[in-house]
Amino acid sequence: MSSTVATALFDVDALRADFPILGKPLPKGRSLVYLDSASSAQKPRVVIDKIREVYENYYANAYRGVYRFGARIDEELEDCREKIRGFIGAEDASEIVFTSGTTMSINLVAHAWGLKFLRAGDEILLNEMEHHANFVPWQRVAERTGATLRFIPLTADGRLDLDRLDDVLTDSTKLVAVTGMSNMLGTINPVEELAARAHERGAAIVVDGAQSVPHGPVDVRRSGIDFLAFSGHKLFGPSGVGVLYGKRDLLDAMDPFLTGGHMIAEVRREHSTWAAPPAKFEAGTLPIVPAIALGTAIDYVREIGFPSIQAHEHELLLAAHERLAEIPGMRIFGPAVEHKGSIVSFRVEGVAPEDLAQLLDHRGVFVRHGHHCTMPLHALLGVSATVRASFAFYNTLTDVDALADGIQAARARLRLA
Amino acid sequence: MPPPPGFSPQHSHRTKVEPLSSLQSLTIEDLIEEFEHLADWEERCDFLIDLGFELPEFPPEEKTEANRVHGCQSLVWLVAEVKPGDPPVIEIRADSDAMIVKGLIAVLLTLFSGKTPGEILETDAEAVFARLGLDRHLSTTRRNGLYGMMQRVREIASANLTSDL
Numbered sequence: 105m106s107s108t109v110a111t112a113l114f115d116v117d118a119l120r121a122d123f124p125i126l127g128k129p130l131p132k133g134r135s136l137v138y139l140d141s142a143s144s145a146q147k148p149r150v151v152i153d154k155i156r157e158v159y160e161n162y163y164a165n166a167y168r169g170v171y172r173f174g175a176r177i178d179e180e181l182e183d184c185r186e187k188i189r190g191f192i193g194a195e196d197a198s199e200i201v202f203t204s205g206t207t208m209s210i211n212l213v214a215h216a217w218g219l220k221f222l223r224a225g226d227e228i229l230l231n232e233m234e235h236h237a238n239f240v241p242w243q244r245v246a247e248r249t250g251a252t253l254r255f256i257p258l259t260a261d262g263r264l265d266l267d268r269l270d271d272v273l274t275d276s277t278k279l280v281a282v283t284g285m286s287n288m289l290g291t292i293n294p295v296e297e298l299a300a301r302a303h304e305r306g307a308a309i310v311v312d313g314a315q316s317v318p319h320g321p322v323d324v325r326r327s328g329i330d331f332l333a334f335s336g337h338k339l340f341g342p343s344g345v346g347v348l349y350g351k352r353d354l355l356d357a358m359d360p361f362l363t364g365g366h367m368i369a370e371v372r373r374e375h376s377t378w379a380a381p382p383a384k385f386e387a388g389t390l391p392i393v394p395a396i397a398l399g400t401a402i403d404y405v406r407e408i409g410f411p412s413i414q415a416h417e418h419e420l421l422l423a424a425h426e427r428l429a430e431i432p433g434m435r436i437f438g439p440a441v442e443h444k445g446s447i448v449s450f451r452v453e454g455v456a457p458e459d460l461a462q463l464l465d466h467r468g469v470f471v472r473h474g475h476h477c478t479m480p481l482h483a484l485l486g487v488s489a490t491v492r493a494s495f496a497f498y499n500t501l502t503d504v505d506a507l508a509d510g511i512q513a514a515r516a517r518l519r520l521a
Numbered sequence: 522m523p524p525p526p527g528f529s530p531q532h533s534h535r536t537k538v539e540p541l542s543s544l545q546s547l548t549i550e551d552l553i554e555e556f557e558h559l560a561d562w563e564e565r566c567d568f569l570i571d572l573g574f575e576l577p578e579f580p581p582e583e584k585t586e587a588n589r590v591h592g593c594q595s596l597v598w599l600v601a602e603v604k605p606g607d608p609p610v611i612e613i614r615a616d617s618d619a620m621i622v623k624g625l626i627a628v629l630l631t632l633f634s635g636k637t638p639g640e641i642l643e644t645d646a647e648a649v650f651a652r653l654g655l656d657r658h659l660s661t662t663r664r665n666g667l668y669g670m671m672q673r674v675r676e677i678a679s680a681n682l683t684s685d686l
Contacts, residue, residue, distance in 0.1 A: 456595050456617075456618045456619030456620065456622070457594075458594055458595055458619050458621065458622075458660075458662075458663070459570075459619050459620050459621055462566060462621060466563050466566070466567075473594075474594055474662075488594070488595075488596070489594055489595075517567075517570065518570070518620055519574070
């Protein structure tokens with residue numbers, strides 16, 4: 105399907121009507137221009153309804169009761185696990201672990217895999233565009249195991265410099281940790297190529313899919329991804345639930361991260377044995393209702409379809425770059441639009457990011473400001489903070505205009521225009 | 522950029538305290554009164570921006586690491602010096618790259634600058650911030666920054682307390 109066709113079939117107003125929050129006016133009659141979906145996405149009514157459905161009709165704990173509600177909850181959770189398996193192209197539903205979010209998923213890999221298998225002399229390959237959630241856990245693992253951190257150089261426009269990959273990807277590399285899409289630059293990374301080259305060296309690859317999974321199709325088997333972490337709340341699902349995909353043989357070899365209820369096979373007085381994955385990694389009571397409603401969110405996204413979503417978001421991104429480029433003193437970080445997803449991080453000369461975010465808020469335009477949990481990247485770029493606008497399929501060209509007009513107004517308010 | 526002359530209120534609702542001739546003549550009571558006349562936090566924020574423009578120019582050579590106040594997301598520099606006299610008072614200069622933070626600096630200067638160390642230490646700044654709504658409406662980083670600045674001023678006041686007696 106060409107992007108033009110996909111755009112023509114895409115009825116953004118109809119989709120917006122699925123999101124109750126988008127239709128509610130802000131104080132002073134302003135309309136909501138929500139440009140922070142990369143931080144957390146809004147929820148369609150079907151997701152909110154599913155949450156109510158569970159709590160009002162058959163809520164119980166999971167994997168504990170044989171009674172009717174317990175069985176229903178188990179069935180709903182396993183249905184959702186199967187949906188996730190299909191959504192990311194995993195081989196088996198046992199490779200899908202429910203967590204509290206991307207951060208938890210990556211920490212799980214760091215503890216259960218990293219601490220068990222990494223040794224002094226091993227290398228972990230990172231890069232400076234990683235979110236702290238895919239950065240700090242590996243620093244901790246390196247400190248505790250004696251492994252060394254190495255970094256894939258970035259190009260001047262904020263992409264991984266694969267021409268120099270062989271300088272840092274060596275036979276000592278045991279793990280490549282990389283984001284599918286930068287939460288600050290928007291850069292989409294060539295995960296498939298990285299996985300292939302990591303595997304040539306015998307290294308595993310963990311992909312932070314927090315930004316990439318909500319915005320494009322992922323196929324873990326085709327891409328050769330060993331671990332994939334993502335969050336429900338950025339995927340139009342509830343907050344509090346995330347996913348770790350791990351290849352079954354890797355999950356089998358790992359020790360548990362957290363211990364306690366449900367993750368055991370047998371507990372004796374002095375010793376315990378572990379359940380098979382995924383239960384081995386699901387200690388304690390799961391985020392039951394968010395996990396079930398995540399399945400609903402995935403159904404919703406699949407129904408719209410990534411070809412339409414990507415075409416629409418790309419159109420918004422192009423428009424945003426075009427409109428923002430008209431603003432004096434504008435500096436957009438990251439590569440050209442063909443290399444990135446629907447994120448625009450920028451600074452305007454003479455305007456502090458926090459002032460800009462505040463003044464935009466006064467016009468109903470919600471953007472994020474700060475270091476976006478990417479302090480090493482900001483250090484590399486030589487700035488302490490940026491403003492970030494991120495777009496989802498429910499955003500419109502009118503939202504882009506509101507952003508650009510809002511920035512112009514902020515410049516005027518700060519006596520720069 | 523030269524500081525703009527005087528206060529140029531941009532809002533018709535601001536009738537109580539206009540025009541303010543300069544920051545120097547502004548008292549904390551004026552500020553509290555002004556804030557009370559502003560309808561919501563948004564308008565107060567806007568007023569802070571106006572205040573920020575009133576801040577005296579900060580010498581560029583004083584924008585050093587030693588003068589940085591950390592804890593704020595924006596850059597903040599603060600210098601406090603004892604001005605000899607009877608009694609000696611503490612003079613404060615500060616700056617930020619963020620205009621709303623400059624507004625907060627103006628509030629801080631109104632509270633503390635030109636006061637004796639004893640007066641500074643006796644001032645219940647937290648109570649004033651609460652009356653201005655700063656305790657509730659500032660983001661965590663801005664609040665940290667504001668309290669960091671206040672702490673720096675208090676430390677300097679404490680260090681110079683003896684000369685006050």
